[in-house]
Amino acid sequence: MSEDFKITFWGVRGSHPVPGKDTIQFGGNTTCAEVSAENARIIIDAGTGIIELGKKLLSEHFSSKNPDKQLNIIILFTHLHHDHTQGLPFFAPLFFGKSILNLFGPINFGSELKLVLERSMTPPNFPIDFFQTNSMKKMYTINDSNEIVINSKTGDVTLLNKYHDKVPENNENLKIEIMNDYSHPANGVLIYKIIYKDRVVVFSTDVEGFMFGNSKLINFAKNATILVHDAQYTKEEYVALPIPKQGFGHSIAEMAIEVAKKANVKNLILTHHDPNRTDSELRKMQSKYRRRFKNLTYAKEGLTIEVD
Numbered sequence: 001m002s003e004d005f006k007i008t009f010w011g012v013r014g015s016h017p018v019p020g021k022d023t024i025q026f027g028g029n030t031t032c033a034e035v036s037a038e039n040a041r042i043i044i045d046a047g048t049g050i051i052e053l054g055k056k057l058l059s060e061h062f063s064s065k066n067p068d069k070q071l072n073i074i075i076l077f078t079h080l081h082h083d084h085t086q087g088l089p090f091f092a093p094l095f096f097g098k099s100i101l102n103l104f105g106p107i108n109f110g111s112e113l114k115l116v117l118e119r120s121m122t123p124p125n126f127p128i129d130f131f132q133t134n135s136m137k138k139m140y141t142i143n144d145s146n147e148i149v150i151n152s153k154t155g156d157v158t159l160l161n162k163y164h165d166k167v168p169e170n171n172e173n174l175k176i177e178i179m180n181d182y183s184h185p186a187n188g189v190l191i192y193k194i195i196y197k198d199r200v201v202v203f204s205t206d207v208e209g210f211m212f213g214n215s216k217l218i219n220f221a222k223n224a225t226i227l228v229h230d231a232q233y234t235k236e237e238y239v240a241l242p243i244p245k246q247g248f249g250h251s252i253a254e255m256a257i258e259v260a261k262k263a264n265v266k267n268l269i270l271t272h273h274d275p276n277r278t279d280s281e282l283r284k285m286q287s288k289y290r291r292r293f294k295n296l297t298y299a300k301e302g303l304t305i306e307v308d
């Protein structure tokens with residue numbers, strides 16, 4: 001396996017999936033990204049993009065030298081809205097007995113992660129109970145006092161409390177820091193910062209910008225190699241009557257660019273595209289906003305970026 005630290009996008013849409021001729025280039029699946037370094041693999045969110053990723057993980061596992069070994073999977077949920085969880089019931093490793101699913105996510109409407117995922121996959125809404133699936137599940141409800149450490153060689157996972165536990169010094173480790181953001185209704189989201197060998201990916205979806213930029217996020221993403229940021233709406237949609245999108249908990253490209261500039265990030269990736277946005281509109285927006293921030297890319301399904 002490659003030693004490279006990289007991020008791959010499997011789903012880049014907000015709200016709901018949009019298959020069809022106008023979304024072939026950027027893709028129609030909802031949010032899912034994969035961050036990998038050596039043997040460690042981290043999945044962010046389980047929108048419908050996770051379905052294809054699940055097939056790939058299983059086929060790689062079965063064609064590996066030792067298909068009897070455990071399949072260790074880590075999923076970080078930014079929050080538990082439907083467009084970030086709806087692929088999970090169709091994620092093939094969930095049904096594979098040798099899988100260990102390490103699932104990390106926030107409290108949602110007062111409910112633990114375990115309860116929310118269980119509810120999203122319960123008869124009569126779905127034929128199989130979440131906890132009747134064959135995989136072993138380890139559920140972790142987390143917040144910004146936690147840090148997660150993953151060994152890049154073994155994939156072993158350790159959950160720490162940053163105020164009490166010492167992060168083990170080992171440059172084989174990936175470290176994940178967490179920021180709470182409350183701009184997204186109704187419970188906000190977790191923003192993840194994944195650090196490996198001094199390179200940094202910050203994943204910040206379902207966030208709405210603030211006047212002068214989101215200061216907390218600017219500080220959190222300072223000098224990041226890659227900042228992935230929500231940019232669901234256009235400036236016009238954000239204020240247009242009768243239903244302005246202001247307050248819906250999503251950003252416009254201008255907000256993401258302000259954060260990226262003030263945080264001095266190297267690359268900005270815009271994501272959580274509005275389901276109504278066509279490929280040609282996204283291409284035009286990418287050209288327009290590249291004039292304001294040179295290393296700017298609109299996320300698309302299948303896009304892999306090296307973090308360096």
Ligand SMILES: [Zn+2]
Pocket residue numbers: 014015031081083084206272
């Ligand atoms: Zn969303």
Ligand SMILES: [Zn+2]
Pocket residue numbers: 079081184206
């Ligand atoms: Zn959401």
